[in-house]
Amino acid sequence: MIRTHYSTQITPEMNGGSVTVCGWAHEIRDLGGITFLVVRDREGLIQVTLFKKTIDKNVLDIVRNLSRESVVAVTGNVKKEAKAPNGYEIVPAAVAVLGKAESPLPMDTTGKVDADLDTRLDARFMDMRRPGTQAIFRIRHLIQKSVREFLGGEGFIEITTPKVVATATEGGTALFPITYFEREAFLNQSPQLFKQLMMSGGLDRVFEIGPIFRAEEHDTRKHLNEATSIDIEASFLDNEDVMVILENLVKYVYSSVAENGERYLKTLGVEPKIPKTPFARVTYDKAISIARDNGEKIEWGDDLTTESEHSIGETVGEHYFIVDWPTKIKPFYVMPYENKPEICRAFDMMHPRMELSSGAQRVHSYELLHSRITEQGLNADGFEFYLKAFRYGMPPHAGWGLGAERLLMTMLGVENIREVVLFPRDRKRLSP
């Protein structure tokens, strides 16, 4: 290991001690008698100070000839210095150039010059050197970690379901076809059917965090063709039970990021408000009446448009659920109410800006499920592998899928979903 310390592991009290730091040449300032090299590592900045009178001529030459953003390892002594960034500087004995950077750079990394999103995504390796970009992905890591902590604590078991499948989950056409040896297969839109199979299998509470693929031709700031879904499914629970799990999860994740990600939130200049639970339950009927009051033309049975979501979101003003949806606009596996089958036990969980999650109590009766599939114009034969599991002891169950990127972007107030994915995939973007 070349590095002995990250920037943040060195303190002024280490005065006189020898260290090796590694990072990028963030800034080089040559004032004649004194030269400053600011080295940036993952955790912060380190001032390296070269006094012309005492410094080895070779070391000075290396630093004077260094191009910005080159990778260096600096070995030297810590010197307490109140005026330096963290109260210390390093007086180098040796500077090694480990990776030279060409000039000009493909984009500015100091944040002084605005780069458009396409330029940044084309040079994501460079964009990642901007503190704001790194902060987003450090928080993304914290969110995934806290989701697993929370669900683990609630007794959920992590599973892995296949991404290459023979049948569309929801019978839709928004599928990417794959040539799977001599057959046609598809990229899975959702782990829905597989996580339900595990309910029949008795795993009782399962979750998965994994990629989902949708071949929709939208080009918006909140859609991706490859996204990360946080999915749960739980037996012997109903829609209301898994809604409580969901709102508590969101609250836990916000609290956990506030606690462990303070530094990154500060870098981004945001202070996400921890949502209060329980979230408001807004019925679909109420939702369309709000949308109509806001001038939307919407009929009972229509799906909510983005505009409707916005007007409802503005009225509610915080995370909320939309419940009691028309059965006909929800997937076949959603359970209709026994006493009013035109509406169903489905819910969407909303941030005022957009939908974050969709879930429901599921149909667990083989007969009802079979007829629901047929009613929706789908061929039940294609679902045989799934339907079979409902004939040999399927418990009542419920679950949801939560968009990881949407959770992150709404938490941080990020405008475009592509900002929170390392290498987004959309209608046009397939590389890097």
Add this chain to the structure above:
Amino acid sequence: MIRTHYSTQITPEMNGGSVTVCGWAHEIRDLGGITFLVVRDREGLIQVTLFKKTIDKNVLDIVRNLSRESVVAVTGNVKKEAKAPNGYEIVPAAVAVLGKAESPLPMDTTGKVDADLDTRLDARFMDMRRPGTQAIFRIRHLIQKSVREFLGGEGFIEITTPKVVATATEGGTALFPITYFEREAFLNQSPQLFKQLMMSGGLDRVFEIGPIFRAEEHDTRKHLNEATSIDIEASFLDNEDVMVILENLVKYVYSSVAENGERYLKTLGVEPKIPKTPFARVTYDKAISIARDNGEKIEWGDDLTTESEHSIGETVGEHYFIVDWPTKIKPFYVMPYENKPEICRAFDMMHPRMELSSGAQRVHSYELLHSRITEQGLNADGFEFYLKAFRYGMPPHAGWGLGAERLLMTMLGVENIREVVLFPRDRKRLSP
């Protein structure tokens, strides 16, 4: 929530208390004056006892007519009973049938009748009800959890890289093609190139646990066409540094499973030996000489055959590394030794039965990488998005990929890799 307690949450001390348990009708024994219903939930078995003299006639009828593997909710009083499985039984006030099971069942779940693997995989929802199968996936969960704990503790950040890509990672032909809108794309073989980009980006230490896809036509007990890879990449470290991380990870995972998965190991009847670190370092030269001593015909520069791996594995007898591989049989991104470029800083980490992981220090010089790509007969133009990152400050770095399924199957002594994947994908199997 219907359930008040899992089987393991009830104790004889709760004698007289009211509970509701949920699960599957594991066994029904009608002895005339007394009827036993054994309910199985995720955690264990519960004896429900119906005394003909005192039981409600309707409840008795429900239980007598119950088919095996139907789903029930039983509400009743806990009764201390030394002869019952956990020292208690339940005297039911109500039994609700929540999901009826048809007869005959598609496979036996008691373990009394052997089912072949294909039957089990076709009815995975039923197979999962066998304690041995569930134990495997409970341990799989524990492994993923402990890997994240270990890597998090070592400062690694979890990342998500795209599974839909424009270019083959290693230029190989073993790719599944996708129709991505009007273009051709591929399923990614490995996050290799993307995790390296993040080294240029300064994330310093990253990991990913995600699906990888290989269109190889093998049909063996240790290959899958869709598998889970545990990948790391770390800057300012060399091959030896990441080997130490790898061996410590394996040891940590084994220890963690021994500590937290005792119940499941007992169910499976295995006691995995926690590997001792450091693992032996066997040079490639030594490895082929062992293989030759065992009668293999193998030339310097050949890749090791399965037979060679077995003979070396038997000689070493525990986890080990094979190091100092011929450069020409390793991918272009592997760093050759400076003073002996015909061998390289690559390693394989082996269990005596098979390879578990492959890793290396990487080439971080743009010029060397470009010529390595060209030397291997690949077109550098297809790697432009990747090569670019090496021109603007790429640190030295190293990493590895570890097969999650192989780690699990070798730990548990499972013969066929399909046993440790919920819904395996191979040459023939695309459903369920």
